[in-house]
Amino acid sequence: MDSKALIAQRVAQELVSGDLVNLGIGLPTLVTTYLPEGIRVFFQSENGLIGMQALSEKAAAFEDLTDAGGTPASFIPGAAAFDSVASFGFIRGGHLDVTVLGGLQVDEGGQLANWMVPGKMVPGMGGAMDLVTGAKKVIVAMTHTAKGAPKIIKKCNLPLTSVRRVDLIVTDLAVIEPTDDGLVLREVAPEMSIDDVTAATEAKLLIPDDVKQMPVWI
């Protein structure tokens, strides 16, 4: 399984029926593909829809409907459309159960940087700052390293997305939970060892006795 699929299927296991969920552009959108059987969640697209559905043979495109990245999309029966004021009201107002975002860096305090590399890449924050500030649960879904360099580091040196501590980090090597005491290693990917994970991580990881193997459902 490729690393993105591994991450997406693990994130999908965090969702429970009835959740209102927002998925960031890129890797996080893959999560819809791996939703476990019987789990029904509502996907919010911050450009104004709850009940978003990816295009498929059964789900046709509609005029005036795209996902947040501008890709044509569809919706489930029972979907609801609204303007950007209402959409970010859901996000900041505590109505969003889970947001899944990509990351450039996460540090020992569980703080996320994911919206710019000064002088090199300045895409803008889009909805990310509101999502990390307002969602009940923030999951960062990202590759563990970038070109061999650790992305989980002591202190973010890229501009922060929010000062809020994220709730879970899911990578192709591990599942890590930021806590009051620091970053706790919860799971290690199949065929990886704890040493493999610590070697690819700059931040200090707390290693409990019961580190599990990352479950793979697909």
Add this chain to the structure above:
Amino acid sequence: MGGGSPHRLIDELVRQGKKDLTIIANDTARPGFGIGKLVDAGALKRLIASHIGLNPETQKRMIAEEIEVELVPQGTLAERIRAGGTGLGGVLTATGVGTVVADGKPTLELDGETYLVETPLKADFALIHALRADLFGNLQYQLTARNFNPSMALAATTVVAEAAEIVPVGMIPPDHVETVGVIVDHLISREA
């Protein structure tokens, strides 16, 4: 990205060779599409937006200092426009506290929470895309092409709406009017 833009109006701005515009929008779509056409034509002096990641031309012109770009979190952008259109003096939001977005902005402590004070946004013109308009200018939107349009229609001195369909007065039931016609100054159809 690029959803809900009035493409015919944008094409006309490009045709007239407008320059030195300040654009307030969520994003600049992509090169050759939507607001991206205005970027390509060098029509922008200043941009207030939340995301330019899908338009490398905007990023290039920003780094070359041809366009002054203010990046605003998307929810804050929506509320600043809403405040501008509804007579509010500003917005208090926790979004951006402790980040570079907070630089130079006042903060306020209320009930133990810290908020940024964000200022209202207004414009001389709002160029609006709608699904349907009647001849009073009452507007209806569709799906994710609604986005910032209803708020922007309130936050500008002159409102120009471009509708996919223009219908006789009375065809849009009162409960389905989303932007009221009395604030819409000019109306054109999407197709020439």
